[in-house]
Amino acid sequence: MKTRREFIKVSTIGAGGLAAAGGLLTALPIKDIFGQSETVENLKSNANKQLPTYCEICFWQCAAWVNTDEDGEIKSIIGNNDDPHCNGRLCPRGTAGVGMYKDEDRLKNPKLRTTVNGKQVFKDVSWDEAFDFIAEKMNKIKEEHGPECTALFTHGSGGKFLGHMLKAFGSSNIAAPSYAQCRGPREVGFIATYGAGIGSPEPTDIRDSRCLVLIGSHIGENMHNGQVQEMSDMIRNDATIITVDPRFSTAASKSKFWLPIKPATDLALLLAWIHEIIYNDYYDKAYIEKYAYGFEELKAHVKNFTPEWAYGITTIEPKVIRETAREMRNSAPSVIIHPGRHVTWYGDDTQRLRAVAILNALLGSWGRRGGFYNPEGLSLLKYPSPKYPKPKKDWRDAFPGKFKLADLALASGMCDASVPSLSRDCSIKAWIVNGTNLIETLPNQANTLKAIEALDLLVVIDTMPMEITGYADIILPECTYLERYDTVRTSAHRIPTLALRMPAHKPLYDSKPDWWIAKELGTRLGLEEYFGYENIEEMLDWQLKEVGSSLEEMQKIGVKKLDREYPDLYFLNGEDYEFNTNTGKIELYSTALEAEGFDPMPKYTAHPEPDPRFYRLNYGRAPMHTFSRTTNNPQLFDLMEENMVWVNPKVAKEWYLKNGQEVWLENQDGIVSDFSIKVRITERIRFDSVYMVHGFGHTRKQLSRAYGRGASDTQLITNVMLDPVMGGTGMRGNFVTFHTEEPERLNKNIKTDSTKVEGGKA
C-alpha cells in the first residue's frame, strides 16, 4: 500500500545527488557547528582530561567521568565515586557509552522528506532550512487548529528544553512512554495509598533490608545500577530474597524462595499474603493504628483470600505462601515488597500495585529502615522567562471523564488523540518525537501507524536512525550525551546531589544538542523571550549560583553532595505525619479510587489464557541493552547481537524444536514476526509461556548491525489491556505460536522488510 508517509527504508539523497535543491550543508561559523559556545581551540585543551557527565543510556543517569586521550578523543567512561546512583561503578551499557558516540550509523545531518521521481526519499538540508520548514508547519497548525494540536513525545534529558519550547508555543501535550507503557500504575497505586508516588531512582532501602520481595522484577537483568549494587549487599548479608516469576530469573537464582507463579495471577498471591499477614496478626499494629485508614474494611475484604484459595489460581502451594508471609513478618519493618518498574501487564495493574502498597503498609515498611526511605532532592530555580500561555485543550479531551487519576500525560493517549475521529473537533496534528522510538515503544503498531499517517507534521530528533525516523517528515540529528551540556541532574536520593553533564568532545557530524535545537526553533516560532540566555553555560551557571555552586565548580567535581534539609531518612517510627491523601492517612481503603468509581480495595480477576499450541509472551530486559536504543551500539552488539525465544524443553519436544533453530512467531491476532528468532531451549521458563528480551528485530537497514537481528516483541503485542484507572497499556495478554517455515502473513502491509541482512550471521 502506497501511503502519504511511506516508510523510507534506505533512500537518502546526499548533498551531491540533489544539487538543484540548493542550500545544502552551508558553511557555518565555528560557534554554530559546535552548537555550544566553546571554540575548537578550547577543545584541543580537552586532551588527557577527565570531564564530568551523567549517563544517558538509561534513565538511572549515573554520574561519570569521561576520559580523553592525548588527541582529545573520548577514550573511556568511568563511574563517579561521589555519585549515589552508581558509587563509582557503571553498568555495561554505561561503560560502553563510547560506542554510542562512535557508532558510524548515527544521524549526521538534518533530513527532509521529499519526493523525487514519484519516490519518497530524505534529502540533506541545513539547520536553517529545517527550522524554517518546521516553524511554517507548526504556525499553520496553530492558525488552523490551535497550538494545542501539537505534541511532544520524549524520553531523556534533552526533552526538558523541547518541553519548555512546546509549552511556550501553547501546548501541554508532553508525554514519555515511561509512564503509560511502564511505571504509571505503580505511581498511581502508591499515590492512592500513601499520597506519594515512587519516582526514580526508587527510594527502596535495599542496602539495609532483611527481606526483598520481587514480583516479576528482574533486578540484575534490568541493570538499575544502584539497586543491583544494593541487592548484592543483601546477598552478602545473607538477607532473604523472595522472587515471584514464571521464569527462573537471575534474581530468582539468588533468592531463598522462588515462587514459579502461573503468569497473570500475581494479584491472587498478593491478596493471600495480605490475608495471612492480617489473620495471623503478623501486621504492625501500632503503625497501622497510627497511620492507616480502612483496616477493618480490608480485613473483611480479604477474609476468603486464603492460601488455599490462591493455590488453585497461582499454582503456588499454600505452605510456601505461609512460609514466605512469615519470612516477611520476621524481617518487618525491614522488608520491601518491591514496586517494580515496568508494571503495565494485565490492565488491572494499578490495583495490583495497590496490593503491593498495602502489603508494605501492613508490614510497616514505608518510611522505615530497610523498607522505603524518605528521598530528598533539590530543585533548581527555573531560568526567568515569561509565563506560558494557558492551553484551552489537551489530549485528555479525547477521553472525556477518563483517566482522571493519571498524574502524567499518556503517550498512548496522545497517540490515540492523533487518530482522527468524528466524535471530536480536534485531533493532534504534529508530533515532535525525541529520543523515543515510538514504533517499538507503543504497543499495537497498527494504531501507531494510523496516527502517524494522519499527522500534518512529524519531527524526529534522535541520535540514531531508529524505526520512527523512517516515518518522519523531518529528522534532526541530536548529538550524544557525551557531546553536550544538559540540565543539571537533581534527582532525589538518600542525600540530595547535583550532577553536571558537559561535552567531552564537540558534536560529531552536523549533530546538535537539544537545548540549542529548542532555542533556535523557539526563536523561529517567535518565542525568543522564553530563551533569555545566550547559551546554556549562562543558564546553568545562573542556576548553580542560586544554590551556592557554580558551573566552574561543577566542571571540576561532577557531583556535589548536599546536606539533607529534612533530617529524617526514616520518618515513620511513631512520629506524627499527615499523608497527602483525602484522609491524611495511609489509605488501605482508597477513597480516591472509590470517588472515581473504582474498587477501593484490590480484587483478583482472571485474565485470558493461551489457546492450545499458544504460549504467553513474556518479555524483559538483558543487562547489556536498554530497549531498542542500544542494540546497534558496536560494543553492546558485540555482547548480545540478538534476542532468542526461551522455550521450555517440554514445549520444544512437542514442537520438535532444536536449540538455535530459527522460528517465526505468530500471535493470537495473526501477526507474524518480521524476522525469525532463534530458539533457546531452557528449563528457566515455564511450559505455558515463552520469553524474549525487548528491543530487537529492527526493521531499519540504516542500523547496519541491529537490522534483522532477532524479533520484536512489540510487533506481537497487539492486544492491549487498558488500565481503566490511569490508562496504562497492559501488554502481557498476548500469546504466540511457532512457525518453523516462514508463513504467509496478514500483516505484510505494515512492514515489508522481511529478509535477513545478507551475509549476516543468521
Added chain:
Amino acid sequence: MAIDTNLCVGCSDCVVACQVENNVPVGYARDWVVEVVEGTYPNLAIELRSERCNHCDNSPCVRACPTGASHYAEGGIVLVTPDECIGCAACIESCPYDARFTHPDGYADKCTFCIHRVQNGQDPACVAVCPTTCMTFGDMDDPNSEISKIVRSRKSKVLAAEAGTGPNIYYLTK
C-alpha cells in the same frame, strides 16, 4: 583473583571494561561470562562465572611457547610479549581454559590482569567496574591480604583442577 558466583549477575560489564581498558578489538574478548543451569523446572540453580586466563602457576602456555613470548611476569602474572610472538598458536591449543586468541595483528592475546593498573596500585579494570563487587584481586602469597582471607573463609573451587596447571582464579560458591 576470587570471584563470588553468588553475587555475579552475568551483566558482562567486566567484558566491556576490559575491552575499553585494553583496546581489545570489537569481536574479541579477554574475559567472558558463562551461565550454567542445572536441574529441571522448578528445581533449578544457576551459576554465573566471569572467566579469563587463570595465570596458572604451572602454565602449559608458557611451556608450549617456542619463542619465550609467553612468560611469567612480576607476581606470577602470565604475559605475552607481542613482538616475540610468531603467532604459532601452540599456547592457544595448550590452554585448558580457552583463554587465548589470536589478535588481528597476529599475536596471541589474553588477560594481563591489567598489570599496568596493578603496578599503579589499582585493581584490574574488570574488578574495578563490577556493579556487584563480586571480584577481589590481590596477593595470594600474603596470608593477610583481603583475598587470602576470603579464599580461606569461603567455600571455593578452581576450574579444570584436573589439568594440574595450578590456576589462580578462585570461584566462591555457596
